[in-house]
Amino acid sequence: MDGENRERTGGGGPERVGFFTDTSVCIGCKACEVACKEWNMVPEDGLNFTAMSFDNSGGLGADTWRHVAFVEQREPLGFQEPGVGRPGAVDLGMPSFELPGAASGADERGEFRWLMSSDVCKHCTSAACLDVCPTGALFRTEFDTVVVQEDICNGCGYCVPACPYGVIDRRGDDGRAWKCTLCYDRLGDGLEPACAKACPTDSIQFGDLDELRERAEKRVEDLHEAGVSSARLYGEDPSDGVDGAGAFFLLLDEPEVYGLPPDPVVTTRDLPSMWRHAGVAAAALLVGVAATFAGRR
């Protein structure tokens, strides 16, 4: 389970690749969602209006491998002016039928921020979905990504509750589990994943994980220097609960605000203890039932 060891593919394989999703430059265009669906031929999963925001896909699932979260907050972007530096910009506020700012007092105007973040499979170093898969359908590729082989998956559904991020899911009409492959087919041809290719602002950056981590550190420093005190990295630490994620993020608020778990731990970390407890329980069952024969009748 040592993160450092697991991160390196042995024998001179390709470097570990991943995503750095910088949500501070995400504009919520959903080009990543569309590009992912098109390239991977992911079926349509309902053209819904969720009524909570401009988010129409809700969360990651069998048919949503990139999900853009829209968080609307009455809060300035880390003590920032929402008008992006232009003096006298007018805040339009949340979408409503009233005149902008009519409902709120003068104090409230200008205090509004929109957080957008494109979520994806984290391709964990210690991946619970892969650990619990009983068929070996989930496997680790030469790029240190985690992929489902759809010709082997028998749809047992065990990976679904095992994932601490709520990424992988079973497709109803198909019966098998699906998730982001980090465009395994494109990587083999030296191409970057479809979502990163389509991202117009480079919010989704693809590359060697080590290089991405350095770039992310620099970016956080720059943002802090500029006064965006709420900027923080999520999932970049190789000593975290999943021994480091292959896809990590720069967030502007706490992870749970974006629907991400604040401190996920791979469930199989406790599995040796679970087996020990089960072994003791099995022995207790045997002894206990044997003891029932001690009586006379």
Added chain:
Amino acid sequence: MNTSDVTKEGIRGERPGREAITGAADVVGEEQRRRRGGRGRRGEATRVPDAEFRSYYGKPIINQIVWEAPDVGGYLFLGGLAGASSVLAAGAELTGRPDLARPLKYAALGAISGSTAALIHDLGRPERFLNMLRVFKPTSPMSVGSWTLMAYGPLAGVAAVTSATGWFPRIGRAATLGAAAVGPLVATYTAPLVCDTAVPSWHDGYRYMPFVFAASAVSAAGGMGLATAPLAQSGPARRAAVGGALVETAVSSAMEYRMGLSGEPYRRGRAGAFVRTAKALTLAGAAGAVLGRRSRTASALSGAALLAGSACTRLGVFHAGKQSAADPKYTVVPQRRRLAEREAEGEAASAPPARGPGD
């Protein structure tokens, strides 16, 4: 004059791209900041007023369990019944209680067949069930369980068939003992199976769940013995039923209490109803088994109550898992608490020592 945008300092008018700092800093006045601080830092995303946590529009963090309650509830219950029945049957056979051993062997075969059928029925691609046997993975309790079923099923089958026909008594005896050896694992491996997930109400109970499942299995097998065996031979089944029922009730209550927040779903909604029904049926069955020990009818009814109680226990666990997966509170709050504890520890470690190095 040079009109090129390329200068010695770089490209003129170049966009900052991903280096862009999104907005100008420190333009909010000190007074405005203070006012905002007084109003609290809650964002629009916080929709649950009674708990101290934030979420994405109250949507769950983890994906909902895709298993069906009748399938997986049945799979857990029948597996437990089969495993413990085999152990009880072997004991009955070795101590000369054939009328207790025989029905328990039938019950074990029937239950394990039902358990396997439920497992296969719950697959998204049932025709690919044999892919379970492609690999053996100790990291996957379902893989270990599939192989355990492969070892146990034939043993239980041979034990039942030889018992029914009277053929090959030695092979039958060996199969009976073999099934009794594997039986405890069949009854308990399902606990790591459900606990080895990110579902809070399952994972957090992993120290107790194997004991709940083992005791529930013994209670069910004892109940089956009471329901099927004559009074003269059902003594061990009665003791197993009562002991299993009491341990099951005690350990599951302890589990629900000790789990803290993750134990809450066991008291609420459908899970709460199943858990309460399970305890009522199990305790009633245990009381009936003791008080009605001279009546065949009372014993049979007590046995049926214990079987139903065991099934309700498993359904309670299943629904508690679903309820805890559906509410982000159960995922976020304990993780936040863990982070806060780690932070406090880190601060304590980095703080200068209170006493000098001399002591």
